Amino acid sequence: MIDAVDLVKHYDRRRVLDNLSFQVLPGRVTGLLGPNGAGKSTAMRILLGLSTADSGTATVNGRPYEARTRPLTEVGALVDGAGADPRRSARAHLGWLARANGLPRRRADEVLELVGLATVAGHRVGGYSLGMRQRLGLAAALLGDPGVLVLDEPVNGLDVEGTRWLRDLLRRLAHEGRTVLLSSHHIAELAVTADHVLVIGRGRLLADRPIDELANRTRLEVRMRCPRIDEFARILANVGGAVSGISADTLVSGLSAERIGDLAAAHGIAVHELTPTRTTLEEAYLSLTGQAVEYAARNPDRTTVEGSRA
Numbered sequence: 001m002i003d004a005v006d007l008v009k010h011y012d013r014r015r016v017l018d019n020l021s022f023q024v025l026p027g028r029v030t031g032l033l034g035p036n037g038a039g040k041s042t043a044m045r046i047l048l049g050l051s052t053a054d055s056g057t058a059t060v061n062g063r064p065y066e067a068r069t070r071p072l073t074e075v076g077a078l079v080d081g082a083g084a085d086p087r088r089s090a091r092a093h094l095g096w097l098a099r100a101n102g103l104p105r106r107r108a109d110e111v112l113e114l115v116g117l118a119t120v121a122g123h124r125v126g127g128y129s130l131g132m133r134q135r136l137g138l139a140a141a142l143l144g145d146p147g148v149l150v151l152d153e154p155v156n157g158l159d160v161e162g163t164r165w166l167r168d169l170l171r172r173l174a175h176e177g178r179t180v181l182l183s184s185h186h187i188a189e190l191a192v193t194a195d196h197v198l199v200i201g202r203g204r205l206l207a208d209r210p211i212d213e214l215a216n217r218t219r220l221e222v223r224m225r226c227p228r229i230d231e232f233a234r235i236l237a238n239v240g241g242a243v244s245g246i247s248a249d250t251l252v253s254g255l256s257a258e259r260i261g262d263l264a265a266a267h268g269i270a271v272h273e274l275t276p277t278r279t280t281l282e283e284a285y286l287s288l289t290g291q292a293v294e295y296a297a298r299n300p301d302r303t304t305v306e307g308s309r310a
Contacts, residue, residue, distance in 0.1 A: 001025055002047065002148065002181055007056035009042055009203075016042050017053070018203035024181045026147070029174045031194035031211070032183040035289050039203040040183045041079070044152050048077050060148050060179075072101040072144035078137045078151045086126030090117055090136050093125060094143060101144055111139040116165070130157035138166070149173065151182040155189055167193045191281040201289045214284050221253045222260055225273035232269050239263065251277070 002024035009017040017039045024030045034040045045051040047058040049066035058064070060075050068074055084093040094108035112121045115135040120128070125136065134157040141149060149170070155163050170193060174180045184190045190197070190211075197214055199207040207214055226232050229250055233243040241255040252260055257274040264271045 001062075001179055002058075002060055002150070003062075004043060004047065004058045005056055007043060007046060007058060008054045009039070009046065009051070010054055016203050017046075017056075019056070020200065020203055020205055021056075022198050022205055022208060024179055024198075025196075026179040027174060027177050028195035029170050029180045029182070029193055031190040031197045032181060032200070033187070033190065033197055033285055033289075034183075034200040034206075037202075038200045038289075040200060041152055042203075043200070044077075044079060044150055044181075044183065048075070048079060048150060050079065070101045070144070072097065072140075072146065073103070074144070074146050075148045075150065076141035076144060076146040077149075078134075078141045078154055080152070083140075084125045084133075084136060087124060089122050089124055090128075090139070091121040093136070094139060097140055097143055103144060107143060108139075111142050114142065115139045116162070131159060131162060134158055135162065146178075148179040149181065151180075153184060154182055155184060155186055163189060187282045187285060197281075199285060199288050206288045211281065214281065221251050221277045222255065222257045223273065223275040223277055224250045224252050224260065224271060226250065226264070226269065226271045228269050232264065232267070232271075235263060235267055235269075236260065 002022075004023075005021050007017045007020040008015070016037075020039065020043060032040050032043075042051060043058070046053045047060070047065065049064065065071060065075060084090070088096075090112060091108055094111065095105050097103075098105055098107050109118070109121065112118050115138050117132065117135055117139065120132070125133065128136065134154070138151075138154060141151065151170075154166060158166060167189070170180050170182065174195070182190075182194075194211050197207065197209065197211045198205065199214075229243075233250075236243055236252060236255065239255070239259075241260070242253045244251050244253070255263075257276050261271065261274055
């Protein structure tokens with residue numbers, strides 16, 4: 001389990017983490033979301049002993065990361081890519097990490113096979129593509145077969161096959177009872193990978209809930225087609241329903257599809273479609289973080305854009 005309690009961190013005079021607290025439980029994949037500058041990477045670096053909090057604590061299974069003598073056997077991490085000497089081969093890089101953590105050298109070849117780098121294990125890392133270096137970083141995180149994984153933007157540089165492979169791997173590891181925390185800007189990918197999500201903005205926790213609950217939190221709407229929509233809209237309004245778009249594309253909010261169907265049947269009104277709509281994870285995320293975006297781009301107006309071409 002990962003436990004962060006009241007983390008505070010300043011860089012110069014800027015407060016990057018503002019009494020941030022959260023838990024990451026075993027048995028599920030937990031996604032960490034937030035705008036650029038929200039404090040995601042800072043929180044991960046503190047958790048991994050790469051940075052020091054001004055106050056508060058961050059522990060893995062009740063102990064600080066730096067208290068471990070063989071850290072890779074307990075906590076696997078990916079931060080800032082592979083971090084390997086470009087002159088070394090992937091096999092040499094992982095072999096050195098294995099020796100430092102008391103692991104058999106054969107483990108390096110096992111994880112290189114797992115991440116799909118076995119055929120280039122003897123090649124220098126400096127010749128690797130971004131995706132290959134990312135796979136090497138994942139191999140290092142998996143080297144000690146740890147019970148906890150902390151991954152910062154792990155899908156960066158991965159192709160479609162690599163992204164799907166990583167998704168399946170993380171879900172399998174969580175199913176085995178391991179603790180998995182990953183940050184990502186790829187919201188669509190996180191939506192099909194994570195079971196739980198933490199959303200932070202300006203160093204504060206904005207949401208901590210199952211991903212399905214977050215995606216459905218902001219509205220209950222049903223798309224409806226009804227030939228007697230004017231009459232039915234008044235009936236729905238009397239029981240708390242709000243109807244918008246009195247046309248072929250009508251939305252009803254505040255009532256479930258089942259409730260709308262029962263009302264239609266009770267009043268002898270034909271309904272041709274009742275389709276519940278869902279708020280996407282992206283919509284829910286933007287709703288939560290709208291006031292916490294620190295580096296928001298401004299959309300230039302047409303005049304400005306055209307004027308710049310003159």
